[in-house]
Amino acid sequence: MAINLPGTDVVVVGLGAAGGVAVLPLTQAGLNVIGLEAGGWLSSRDFAPDELRNNQRNWPQSVQKAAQEAPTVRAFSNTTAKQGGHPMMNAVGGTSMHYWAQSWRLNPWDFKVVSETTSRYGASRLPAESTVEDWPLDYNELEPYYDIVERTVGISGKAGNIQGRIDTQGNIFEGPRQREYPMKPLRSSPFTEMMSDAARRMGLNPFQGPAAIVTEPYDGRSPCMYHGFCNKGGCHVQAKSSTAFSTIPKAMDTGNLEIVTHSRVTKIVTNRAGKVTGVEYLRGNEFYFQPASVVLLASYAYENTRLLLLSRSAAFPNGLANNSGQVGRHYMSHHQGAPVTALFPHDLKNWYGLPAQGTALDEWADDNFDHSSVDFIGGANLWAHTDRRPMTAARMGTFNMVSRNWGSEWKRFLMENADRTNSSYIQKTTLPYSHNYLDLDPSVKDPLGLPVTRITARYADNEVKIAAFAQDKMEQWYREAGAIRIVRSGLGGAMGASTHAYGGTRMGDNPETNVTDRWGFAHEVPNLGILGGSVMGTSGSRNPTLTVQALAWRTAEYLTRNWRSITS
C-alpha cells in the first residue's frame, strides 16, 4: 500500500522546460506546490566539455528513467514496433538542461492552419488524412506569455517585428512583438557571416535566431562562453537558461515549492466523481500517495500520454481523460531530418560553435511564400549553424572523394577537411494525421512491469514534399556560399522518438477531438491540467520549447485566477 502524504494545493509531475516554468506563477500566487521529478539535481560541475561522454555515450540520457521506458516505434499499424533510443533527460530542469536552446515563437499561421489555408488556397489544399484543426487561441493571445517567458527565462535574440515595425536585422516574417528581446543575439562567426552574406546576395533576409542562452550578465548568470560543448551538454557557467537555473530557483525563493527528486509517478488517482485526487509515485522502494487539489501533468508527450492511459479507473476505464478516445491521437514528431551537408574548399572555423549560433532563412517557412504553384502547405526554416567537435568531425561523410573510410587516403582527407563541412538543420511543418498516434505497447514493459509508449507514425506526403523543396533551397544557399560538394539525406520515413514531440493530449474547444480545453485543462477532468508539447496541435517549422513554456505559464496563471471554480 502506498504511504499517504499530507495534501498540497498543486502537484506538478515533471520539472522540465514546462513544469519548471509553471511552478513560478503558481508559487508567486501563494499556492503550495510539490514538484515530482524523476531525475536529480545537476550542477555546473557535471557539465565537462567531454565529447565522448556527452555526445557519443549519451551520458545526459543514458542513466535516466526515460531510458528504461523509451517508446517503441513503427511506421505502420500492421507491423511490430521496436524499442529505439530517446533524447529526453530526467533532471531538475529536464531536457532544458542539455537542449540546443533555440527559442522561437511560432508564426501566426501555425495557430490557424485550417482557416488560413482555406481562405488563401481553398479547403482542398488541406491533406486528406490530416486531423489538423485551428488552435483555440491565436498568436496575439499567446504573445504576452511569450513575452514574459522571454524575460523570465532569459532569451537572447533580435526582433524583426515590434508592433508592426519591421527590422531586417531580425525575422521579418515573425508575428508582431510588444518589444525587443531582453538581450542581443548570440554573436556571429566567420561561418555565419559567410552564409548571411550569401543569402543577402540572393536577395534574402538572413537573421540570427533566438536562444535560451544569455549573451550578457543576466539574473546573476554569466554570458555564453562559446566553448563548443553546448550540444547535449549542460552549461558550465549557467548561460543556458534551463529552468533549473532560471524559473525553478525563483519559485523556490517564494518558499512555496517543495521538490521531490528521484520520484517516479506511476498513476494519477481519481475519485468516483471523476476528479483527480492526487498522484501515486515510487521513490526508492516505497510507494507514496501525494494528495493534491490540482494535478499538472508536465512530462514529455510520450509520458503524458502513457500516464493517462495507465491511470484507469471506474470513471475512466480507457485511461484518464480518455472517454473520448482522444488520448494519444494527433501525435507528431517534428520533421527535423533530411539535412543537406556541404563541403567547402576552405576551413570554416567552426571548432567553437554551438547549435544555437547560426543564421536563419524564414522565406520558405510556414505560409511566408505563395503556395499556389507548389503541391504542399507549410514549409521549412533553414538553419546554418556552427557546431563541431573532433569525433563528430572524424565521422564525417567523405562525399565519395576517397575509396574507403579508413587508411592513409581517408586520414589525409580528414586532415584536410575536418573543419570544412557543414550540415544544415531544416525544421519543417508537420501536421497531425489519423494514421499517426501513441498508445501502450502490448508487450514491451518498463522495469516496473508497466507498458511503454508505442509510436505508430510516419511522415506523410505533405511533409516529404516540404523536405524535398527545402533541400533544393538549402543546396542553393550552400552553393552561393561557395560549397563544392553537396550531399542530401533521405526525405524521411518512420517518426521515431524526438525531443520535438507534439500531440497526444491536444488542446481544442471540441471535446470530441481534443483532450484539453483552450486553457490546458482536461475536458473530462476539470482539476487536471496538462503542460508540454502534447497539447500543441501543429508543430510550426521551428523548435517547440518557447511555445511550450508560454502555454505552461498561461495554464498556470489561469489556474491561479480561477482557483475556486477549478477546485470546487
Added chain:
Amino acid sequence: MAEKNNQSPANPSRRNLLKSASLVGAAVASGGAATQAVVGQNRATPVSQPRSREALEVLTAAEAETLEAITDRIIPSDENGPGAREARAVHYIDRSLASDNAASRDNYGSGLAAIDDYARRLHGHPFHRLSPELQDNILLTVIEGQVPGFNPSGSGFFNMVRNHTIEGTFSDPYYGGNQDFIGWDMLRYPGVRIGVSASEVAQGGDLAPAHQSAYDIPTFTKVIASTGRGGNGN
C-alpha cells in the same frame, strides 16, 4: 592555466613522434612492399613509449598486438604523421572493454582470433607481423564477409573496431587514448577550453592548441573536490 600548458611535454614529444613515424614508413618502403610479406619484429614495437608501464585490463597480450595492428591500418602512422598506434587507441579500447564497451568483449575475442587465424592460415604468420598491404587485403576480405568466425559479421566487427579506434584517437585523453593530443592535432582542433573569444574563433585551426583534458580543468575534476588531491599530477 596557460603556464601549465607551456610546461606540458606534449609539443616536443609530438615532434619526435612525427620523426619516428616517418622513419618507420621509410624502412617499410625500402624493404620493397610487394615482395616483403613480413615486417621485422621492430615494427610491432610501439613508436611511442607509454609514460609508465601499465597492465592490459581486459585484452590478452596477443589480442592487443592484433588489435594494435588493425587500428594502425584504420588510422595509419604514415608520411602525414602519427596515427592510432601512437595515440594509444588500443589502450583506450582495453579500458573501455572494462566499462562502457563491456558488452563487446566477446566480439573482440572472437573477431581478433578469427583475423589472426586467417592470417596464419593464409601467410603462416600472425596478423601483426604481416606487411601493411597484406593486412589491408585481409581486412578487406573480412569486410566482404569472406572470413569465418565473426558474430554477427565481419563488416560489423570491422565497423565496431573502426568506431572504437576513432574514439580512442580523438576522445579526451582522460579515457586513455589520444596520447599527447595526437588525434586533436591531426584534425587541427585547438583543444578543450572553458571560453573562446571571437578573435580566437577567427584563427580557426591556427589557434595555438590548448593541450589539456577537460578534467585538467579544476571545475570538472571530481577528485579534487572529494579528496583534495589532483587528478593527473600536473
